[in-house]
Amino acid sequence: MDALASSDAADAPQRKRVLVVDDEPQVLLAMEDVLGEDYDVLKANSAAQVFDLLKSESDVAVVISDQRMPDMNGDELLGRLNGACDATRMMMTGYADLHAVIRAVNRGRIFAYVTKPWERDDLRAAVRKCAEQFDLQRTLERERQHLHDLMNSIPDAIYFKDRDLRLTRVNHAFAARAHLESTDAALGKRLSELAGGNIVDAVTPERAERAVLLERRPIADVTGEVETEEGRRFYSTTVAPVVARGGSVLGLVAVSRDVTARERTERALRRLTQIRTVLGGVNAAIVQAETREELFRECCRIAVEEGELLGAAVLLRTDDERLAAAACHRDSAAFSERVLAALRSGDATDPWSPLGALADGRRTVVRVPSGEAKSVLGAEGVQLGPCVALGMFPLCFHEELMGILTLASEQEDLFDGEEGRLLRDLAHNIAFAIDHFDKDERLKFLACYDDLTGLPRRELLLDRVGQLLAGRASVVERIALVIVDVTRFRHVNDTLGRGAGDELLRQLARRLAGLLDRGDTLARFDGNSFALVMASNEGELTTWMERELFPSLGAPFMVRGTELRITVRAGVAIFPSDGETGEELLRNAEAALANARARGQRSLFYAPSMNARVSEKLNLATRLRRALEEEQFLLHYQPEIDLRSGALVAVEALIRWEDPERGLVSPGDFIPVLEETGLIVDVGQWVLRTAAAQFASWKRARLCPPPIAINVSALQLAERGFVRSVEDVFGRYPLARGGLDLEITESVFLYDLANSIEKLKAIRALGVRIAIDDFGTGYSSLGYLNRLPVDALKIDQSFVRRMADDPQDMSIVTTLISLAHALNLKIVAEGVETEEQALLLKLLKCDLIQGYWVGRPRSAGDITALFARESPSQESADATDHAETE
Numbered sequence: 001m002d003a004l005a006s007s008d009a010a011d012a013p014q015r016k017r018v019l020v021v022d023d024e025p026q027v028l029l030a031m032e033d034v035l036g037e038d039y040d041v042l043k044a045n046s047a048a049q050v051f052d053l054l055k056s057e058s059d060v061a062v063v064i065s066d067q068r069m070p071d072m073n074g075d076e077l078l079g080r081l082n083g084a085c086d087a088t089r090m091m092m093t094g095y096a097d098l099h100a101v102i103r104a105v106n107r108g109r110i111f112a113y114v115t116k117p118w119e120r121d122d123l124r125a126a127v128r129k130c131a132e133q134f135d136l137q138r139t140l141e142r143e144r145q146h147l148h149d150l151m152n153s154i155p156d157a158i159y160f161k162d163r164d165l166r167l168t169r170v171n172h173a174f175a176a177r178a179h180l181e182s183t184d185a186a187l188g189k190r191l192s193e194l195a196g197g198n199i200v201d202a203v204t205p206e207r208a209e210r211a212v213l214l215e216r217r218p219i220a221d222v223t224g225e226v227e228t229e230e231g232r233r234f235y236s237t238t239v240a241p242v243v244a245r246g247g248s249v250l251g252l253v254a255v256s257r258d259v260t261a262r263e264r265t266e267r268a269l270r271r272l273t274q275i276r277t278v279l280g281g282v283n284a285a286i287v288q289a290e291t292r293e294e295l296f297r298e299c300c301r302i303a304v305e306e307g308e309l310l311g312a313a314v315l316l317r318t319d320d321e322r323l324a325a326a327a328c329h330r331d332s333a334a335f336s337e338r339v340l341a342a343l344r345s346g347d348a349t350d351p352w353s354p355l356g357a358l359a360d361g362r363r364t365v366v367r368v369p370s371g372e373a374k375s376v377l378g379a380e381g382v383q384l385g386p387c388v389a390l391g392m393f394p395l396c397f398h399e400e401l402m403g404i405l406t407l408a409s410e411q412e413d414l415f416d417g418e419e420g421r422l423l424r425d426l427a428h429n430i431a432f433a434i435d436h437f438d439k440d441e442r443l444k445f446l447a448c449y450d451d452l453t454g455l456p457r458r459e460l461l462l463d464r465v466g467q468l469l470a471g472r473a474s475v476v477e478r479i480a481l482v483i484v485d486v487t488r489f490r491h492v493n494d495t496l497g498r499g500a501g502d503e504l505l506r507q508l509a510r511r512l513a514g515l516l517d518r519g520d521t522l523a524r525f526d527g528n529s530f531a532l533v534m535a536s537n538e539g540e541l542t543t544w545m546e547r548e549l550f551p552s553l554g555a556p557f558m559v560r561g562t563e564l565r566i567t568v569r570a571g572v573a574i575f576p577s578d579g580e581t582g583e584e585l586l587r588n589a590e591a592a593l594a595n596a597r598a599r600g601q602r603s604l605f606y607a608p609s610m611n612a613r614v615s616e617k618l619n620l621a622t623r624l625r626r627a628l629e630e631e632q633f634l635l636h637y638q639p640e641i642d643l644r645s646g647a648l649v650a651v652e653a654l655i656r657w658e659d660p661e662r663g664l665v666s667p668g669d670f671i672p673v674l675e676e677t678g679l680i681v682d683v684g685q686w687v688l689r690t691a692a693a694q695f696a697s698w699k700r701a702r703l704c705p706p707p708i709a710i711n712v713s714a715l716q717l718a719e720r721g722f723v724r725s726v727e728d729v730f731g732r733y734p735l736a737r738g739g740l741d742l743e744i745t746e747s748v749f750l751y752d753l754a755n756s757i758e759k760l761k762a763i764r765a766l767g768v769r770i771a772i773d774d775f776g777t778g779y780s781s782l783g784y785l786n787r788l789p790v791d792a793l794k795i796d797q798s799f800v801r802r803m804a805d806d807p808q809d810m811s812i813v814t815t816l817i818s819l820a821h822a823l824n825l826k827i828v829a830e831g832v833e834t835e836e837q838a839l840l841l842k843l844l845k846c847d848l849i850q851g852y853w854v855g856r857p858r859s860a861g862d863i864t865a866l867f868a869r870e871s872p873s874q875e876s877a878d879a880t881d882h883a884e885t886e
């Protein structure tokens with residue numbers, strides 16, 4: 001029975017305690033009488049007694065205090081209870097002044113009050129409400145503490161924000177991550193105002209949070225990375241709006257979880273998958289690629305596009321033990337150049353440097369971490385984004401370093417662990433493929449090229465000749481095939497040994513290669529024979545062999561300390577007259593070579609008729625050289641007339657050859673030979689000197705000669721010392737300054753426009769006027785015409801001759817005249833033979849004319865009569881003679 005009673009007492013609700021404070025004992029007793037049935041009533045008659053009592057009785061639900069007491073007013077007492085107990089506060093007052101009551105209530109943070117005298121029921125009701133308020137506060141406090149404990153027990157950072165994005169509550173994890181001493185330090189602040197706020201705000205910045213408030217939808221599981229003092233960390237954050245019952249948005253709540261371990265695991269798996277993808281793709285490329293270059297390009301492409309690396313390049317070891325870029329991804333050209341520069345400037349003797357480790361051929365990856373990678377790649381010229389690691393994998397096979405596979409990544413640890421092992425396997429596979437390609441290329445090379453000299457063999461020679469001849473049946477250009485044979489070559493092998501003979505053949509191959517132009521072909525035809533294929537006709541080829549081929553091969557060779565001199569013979573076949581296929585040309589060139597051996601001749605063409613023509617041209621070239629030496633050339637002068645005034649304004653110097661055997665030879669018969677043999681340069685210089693001497697002679701004879709126009713060939717202008725030769729002529733004949741004009745054809749600008757322009761500018765600065773001869777028949781271009789330092793254009797006689805009968809030629813002549821005037825140039829019409837042509841040209845406003853209708857070419861004596869004038873004084877003549885030095 002006692003036990004049951006004890007159990008009931010334990011289950012019964014505990015009576016709440018009410019503390020009544022009043023300095024009047026009867027009031028205390030009256031309050032106890034009214035409230036004693038429902039509450040345990042504690043009594044105190046002063047403030048001091050209240051604080052002593054609360055030291056031992058802190059579990060008080062309601063404190064009721066009189067307002068007017070001797071030692072302390074009630075509102076002040078109740079205000080001081082903060083921190084001593086959490087009881088609900090109630091005040092008794094006899095004030096009739098409502099404002100005074102309000103002040104007292106506010107000051108004491110009072111929940112309710114009663115006035116004296118009180119009504120019993122009103123008092124009981126007021127105390128009951130205060131007790132209920134106490135229970136409610138206790139419940140809210142427990143829930144608040146529960147929430148507080150719950151938030152702080154969670155390792156994730158949790159924070160609440162109001163609509164202004166100011167923090168209203170945070171947990172300990174947030175404070176720790178933001179480096180705060182307490183959670184209260186964050187309240188009322190924005191993340192940007194906190195010292196560690198950048199770490200918290202890295203994933204979901206304020207713009208994202210504002211979107212959450214405006215759109216009332218959460219942002220779930222946003223992952224971001226942050227660089228901290230402990231290294232790179234990864235966080236996953238979820239932000240959601242806090243919505244009141246009425247639907248209004250009060251703020252937001254966010255939970256941020258450290259997912260570094262998970263993210264590192266996932267990234268490691270992704271990296272491993274990427275590298276496996278690269279490895280598989282490269283292995284497939286090794287099988288499918290037909291050339292090393294194709295393989296390297298594909299490797300770099302797979303690494304960047306499928307492996308998601310920032311840069312990739314293959315660097316190969318060269319013959320001089322350097323590194324050169326063999327291939328790179330299309331966006332990695334600057335990357336490969338910077339890596340090359342860094343490797344070339346590195347210390348190869350330092351085993352810890354990239355170059356040193358790679359030079360040792362060790363099969364280990366050289367990993368350059370973040371800071372060093374930036375120094376290697378440089379701050380400028382390489383746009384690789386956030387590059388933090390550079391991997392260099394030696395391409396080694398049979399302990400031989402072939403090159404380097406270089407990769408750049410934004411993942412610092414990409415080249416470690418399993419990924420690094422796979423990439424080393426990848427580099428080994430590429431090295432194996434390089435070795436395979438080298439051997440395959442070697443076999444292909446030996447099948448088509450001579451191992452000793454590196455020149456094409458007979459089969460490749462025939463293939464190239466076939467390609468060269470394809471489609472040329474109707475082309476005027478001729479193709480020559482020359483077989484050059486070393487006579488008595490066996491004597492070299494028998495005397496000095498086969499090694500010396502091989503060295504002689506290598507030197508011979510190099511000399512022959514140095515004689516050819518781009519586009520020509522050189523091949524080793526047989527043991528001691530070489531084949532040359534070039535675009536040339538018989539005249540040009542003969543000159544080339546006499547002036548270059550035989551003199552070059554006739555110079556001594558130094559072989560193993562012994563000076564050797566050799567003699568060679570040549571057999572020549574010309575396409576298409578000596579054969580229309582490579583086989584025919586080769587067979588006929590061999591026949592010509594055999595014929596040259598049998599006859600003891602140095603060279604022989606296949607066709608007898610061609611040999612006769614070549615012999616004739618050689619004979620003519622010899623006679624022309626003799627003509628230059630014996631001064632058989634002379635100059636005639638053809639006048640140029642001003643159409644408006646009819647005055648003689650210039651004469652053109654035209655060369656003639658007075659051959660002792662044939663008499664006066666037409667220029668058309670010997671000028672082409674001068675061009676082919678190169679004699680035109682020496683003859684042109686003779687013309688320049690002779691014309692200058694003639695002009696100076698006229699000046700000394702007290703005449704007023706017109707300028708002399710001199711034709712300059714393309715070969716002459718191309719000579720390096722041409723400007724100097726003109727200066728020398730004026731130095732020798734100073735009276736000729738201002739009296740010489742140069743006429744050039746458009747062909748001189750076809751190959752080296754810039755150099756030709758510079759030479760003409762220098763000549764023009766000497767007082768020489770320049771005209772373009774035969775304008776309209778060459779490679780005219782308004783683009784270069786405007787740049788040329790010229791004074792006049794000469795219309796080719798073919799247009800002038802037909803213009804009266806052919807409207808198209810008339811249109812051409814009209815256009816050329818208008819063009820010259822538009823460019824402020826004089827215009828000269830050549831080949832004027834009739835009065836009708838002269839009248840038409842005058843109507844078209846042509847400036848000058850030249851031709852048989854004006855005057856035929858005349859000797860110097862005959863032309864003098866056209867411009868003879870009265871002589872100057874004797875003193876002037878004497879001064880002129882004194883100044884002239886010849």
